[in-house]
Amino acid sequence: MGGGVGGEGVRSVLVVAAHPDDEVLGCGGTIARHLAQGDHVHVLILAEGATSRSEQRDRTAAGEQLLVLSAAAREAHARLGSTSLAMLDFPDNRMDSVHLLDVVKAVESHFRKADPDIIYTHFPGDLNIDHRITSEAVQTACRPQPGNRLCQVLFFEVPSSTEWRMSGNNGFVPNYFCDISSMLDRKLAALDSYALEMRGWPHARSVTACEHLARWRGASIGVEAAEAFVVGRMLDALFMARHL
Template sequence: MLESLRNKKILIVVAHPDDELLGLGATMNKLVNEYNVKTHVIILGEGITSRSDSRDLIKWEEQLLTHKMNIDNARKAIGYHSVKAYDFPDNRFDSVALLDIVKVIEKEKNSFIPDIIFTHHGGDLNIDHQRTFEAVMTACRPMSHETVKTIITFETPSGTEWRANTDPRHFLPNFFVKVSSDNLEAKIKGMESYEFESRTFPHPRSPEALRIQAQRWGIAVGMSYVEAFNIVRSIN
């Protein structure tokens, strides 16, 4: 499966700054450096203002500016070729018409013309992740003219695993990518670029937890470090 991604154009569609690292940063570092892929990242939400009782862009103006600078540092750590950030309201995607999100994805998709899209698992606890997945699926309806032939979802630490145990929409990976310690360190370095998102252990977004997560999936498939994915659609 990994070989089928060689030389392809990959669009990564995420809800928040740092999501482009958490679920797939090591894999993308590997694909950029070893598989000659071309990547473009869309970050749909601003990722900060939900920390207030109401959305106040003026109150968070300084942090939002820092967040935008952090995005570029994270891009360089992974090797992403380009990133476009939008300003949908953090953790309030359910207050926005789904069509508005779909239109952004369609615009970026029509400009970049990707072969493959990576995005969030649709069963995440985070509402923005859910809506992002729904918008991607809507924007990539499998009609005859659709260029996107493969859609792959990833888990997002501190979003995917916090879904209730009784919920039927758990992340069940069927595609595992072996990554090196260097790939994993690039992911962690990128994550540490985000001044407002990095956490200390045992938080799932801490460096130690990200290593443990890669080891956990590695153990599941007999490897040292692995990132896990779910292939939602693949048309060959």
């Protein structure tokens, strides 16, 4: 188990995801574990998650889908018990049509509110363009400036994006794990809230595949189930406390 979960004191955690369901796919079990330990977990979802299913972005045509996704996200985080959930309106799978600075400023606003000790976000090498932009925006928003108490930035994997990036790019090689053996059922229950976003087995974004992945990540470190991360930043919390 990595040090991001299980330390002393109540911490503020910020999870920044591109689309509704990414946050649960990537770190739903870790969210549940933080909450069980008394930490505050704030979730920020940047893109609306539905309008890419049409040739042109049309929020009116996608209105019902957007309502369903919003309700699914609220239900998922009610099941997890998340401290707060914010959903923004960046264009689904078209975030490259938005100035990166606009995305950064949106993340910065929530960063200031949450004042996080730990951030979880997308792996920067994902296939999905929105994932990559989200990761870059988070890295920009949480650059290490004086007075910033952020100690950890961790990149999660999202099935059907992270592993779909073809060879020739830096792949996801986890070096940080969270034991979610006691939280796997909560993660799967939260994914059930996103049932319309999930696919049937053997699709990588099926509930069965997600459970297999958690079991495999767990077996990699000798526990029943785990979530895996790549470390973006890791600072000594005691050192940070002395210098703030």
